[in-house]
Amino acid sequence: xxxxxxxxxxxxxxxxxxxxxxxxxxxxxxxxxxxxxxxxxxxxxxxxxxxxxxxxxxxxxxxxxxxxxxxxxxxxxxxxxxxxxxxxxxxxxxxxxxxxxxxxxxxxxxxxxxxxxxxxxxxxxxxxxxxxxxxxxxxxxxxxxxxxxxxxxxxx
Amino acid sequence: xxxxxxxxxxxxxxxxxxxxxxxxxxxxxxxxxxxxxxxxxxxxxxxxxxxxxxxxxxxxxxxxxxxxxxxxxxxxxxxxxxxxxxxxxxxxxxxxxxxxxxxxxxxxxxxxxxxxxxxxxxxxxxxxxxxxxxxxxxxxxxxxxxxxxxxxxxxxxxxxxxxxxxxxxxxxxxxxxxxxxxxxxxxxxxxxxxxxxxxxxxxxxxxxxxxxxxxxxxxxxxxxxxxxxxxxxxxxxxxxxxxxxxxxxxxxxxxxxxxxxxxxxxxxxxxxxxxxxxxxxxxxxxxxxxx
Numbered sequence: 001x002x003x004x005x006x007x008x009x010x011x012x013x014x015x016x017x018x019x020x021x022x023x024x025x026x027x028x029x030x031x032x033x034x035x036x037x038x039x040x041x042x043x044x045x046x047x048x049x050x051x052x053x054x055x056x057x058x059x060x061x062x063x064x065x066x067x068x069x070x071x072x073x074x075x076x077x078x079x080x081x082x083x084x085x086x087x088x089x090x091x092x093x094x095x096x097x098x099x100x101x102x103x104x105x106x107x108x109x110x111x112x113x114x115x116x117x118x119x120x121x122x123x124x125x126x127x128x129x130x131x132x133x134x135x136x137x138x139x140x141x142x143x144x145x146x147x148x149x150x151x152x153x154x155x156x
Numbered sequence: 157x158x159x160x161x162x163x164x165x166x167x168x169x170x171x172x173x174x175x176x177x178x179x180x181x182x183x184x185x186x187x188x189x190x191x192x193x194x195x196x197x198x199x200x201x202x203x204x205x206x207x208x209x210x211x212x213x214x215x216x217x218x219x220x221x222x223x224x225x226x227x228x229x230x231x232x233x234x235x236x237x238x239x240x241x242x243x244x245x246x247x248x249x250x251x252x253x254x255x256x257x258x259x260x261x262x263x264x265x266x267x268x269x270x271x272x273x274x275x276x277x278x279x280x281x282x283x284x285x286x287x288x289x290x291x292x293x294x295x296x297x298x299x300x301x302x303x304x305x306x307x308x309x310x311x312x313x314x315x316x317x318x319x320x321x322x323x324x325x326x327x328x329x330x331x332x333x334x335x336x337x338x339x340x341x342x343x344x345x346x347x348x349x350x351x352x353x354x355x356x357x358x359x360x361x362x363x364x365x366x367x368x369x370x371x372x373x374x375x376x377x378x379x380x381x382x383x384x385x386x387x388x389x390x391x392x393x394x395x396x397x398x399x400x401x402x403x404x405x406x407x408x409x410x411x412x413x414x415x416x417x418x419x420x421x422x423x424x425x426x427x428x429x430x431x432x433x434x435x436x437x438x439x440x441x442x443x444x445x446x447x
Contacts, residue, residue: 001159019159019201020191041192043185043255044340055230055257061188062258063181065159066205109253130339131252 005067007031008077017064024048024059026067027074035075035104039133046132049105050074056112058131075104078111086156087111087149096145098136106132110146119150158200165207168316169290171200176313178202182210182226183258185251186267202316210262210318221324222286225262225317229274232261240322242277242329242348249273249333252340262317265302268309268368275303275369276348276361277331284321289314296321303368327351328438330431333363334415334423344415347403347427351435356385358435360428365407365420372406375399375428383436388443391436396429403428 003014003026014030022041027033027050037047041060048059051073059072078085087110090096097103106129113120113128120128125146134142160178162168172178177199181187190196204210210226213236221239223232229247233256237244243261250256250273264272265285283299289312299320302310311317329350335341346363357380360372382395409420 019157020197022188022192042189043251046252046254049254056254057258058185058254060192061184061255063159063184063188063191063201063203065161065201066181066184066203068161112253127339128253131254 001065003064003068005069006071007033008073014064019063019065021064022060023050023052023062023064023067023072026064027059027072033074033076037101037104039101043131044133045102046105046109046129047102049108049132051108051112056109075108078107085111086152087114087145090145090149090152091142094141094145094148096137096141098134102132102134102136106134106142110142110149113146114150114153118154120146157197160200160202161206162202162204163206165209165288165318166290168202168204168207169288169314171202172316173290173314175200175202180204180266180316182263183228183255183260185255185259186263186269204316215324216321219323220321222319222321223261224319225265226260227262228258228260229256239324240277240281240329241325242281242331242350243274243322245329245331246273246277246333246346246348249331249335249341249343255340261320265309265317265320266311268303268307270303270306270366270368271343271346271364272369273331273333273343273346273363275299276346276363277329277350278320278322279361279369279371280329280348280350280359281322281325282359285317286319286321287311287315288318289316294318300371303370306367325350327353328435328442330434332427332431334427336414342414345407345409345420345423345427347424347431349428349431349435351439353385353439356380356383358383358432360403360406362403362407362424364414365409365424367408370406372403372428375402375406378402379432388440390440391433396433399432400425400429 039045039047043058179198210224213223232247261274264274278299285297331348333346334344343364345365348361350359404421404425409417
């Protein structure tokens, strides 16, 4: 089947999509956007988190056909050209990126948190990121990065 | 496999009648996992996402809240926390923010897993499930007759869940869940209690402690007889202990990877005591502030 959707502001069409295919597969394999990572395929790890009509969701649990006519924003769509989003910048600076597999999902989820809650408390950060698994950093540097991004956004 | 995208509820009912094997798809948080792992290849996926009325809730003429099957947990928490506090608490324990943005009570009911987090508060709050088919019309199914077996429910092959109905809380409601971490955890077991002061009774719901979610009726009868609604005296230790025992007796759990039957029985008793204690303390404060 054919699926028409808007990804990072651009109209896209995917052809030959299998009916049981996930949005994640369409993004990575058909539209060439490998930022969202394919890890658990069961919504447990958060590595494939994207915005769907403005809400963060696990792209592995959205059937491709459900994205018909919808707006998707992936980690690739957060930066403004070559200028990284403050969340991306803070992840790099704080060493919150190690193997990098979980990073795109964490960045999207942290981005959403800071859009809704500009100055989150530590428990709020932990709750927002509770669906994103990282096996390298121990999360402390991720916490640092979200705090730094919040402070920078507040200062702007 | 077909991908069916009905634009209206009537089209959805017609599609379900034509293809009874079609699996309704809303948030995808259960269905897509099975497809991703190739454990299920349904004849068709019936995507209900275009039917916007399923994502609405309203207060009906009789005062009850009618909540569309697709209202996601995130919105139950923010929009219905005051009216349906027990369900909102349970919703807060579902998955992660990403899952709560997609998953819905309708999906939980359709999957009918004994571990589904919404079931205990639906039972404790006397929810009624509104199902409909093209041939049979609307059928109102009380929650305590809805669950018929492990991952089985009372729906007929041509029926779809449209909404559930629940009365706004008239007393305190609590939900408790045991799991091995704070997020993304399937309940080892869970318990919900709802005080209904006007009717001088309490409702209960057990999760992940029997083949189906179920009420602890003997425990409810015991509370109806023993609770001091007018004086709002503190609960005694023996009353709490007896309530916990009766709640545990309603369980018929299994040993599995998440916990042993003995542990589940014990945990149900503990959660029953604690949730009732929290609820009764709230009730006493309300009575005191009205006096």
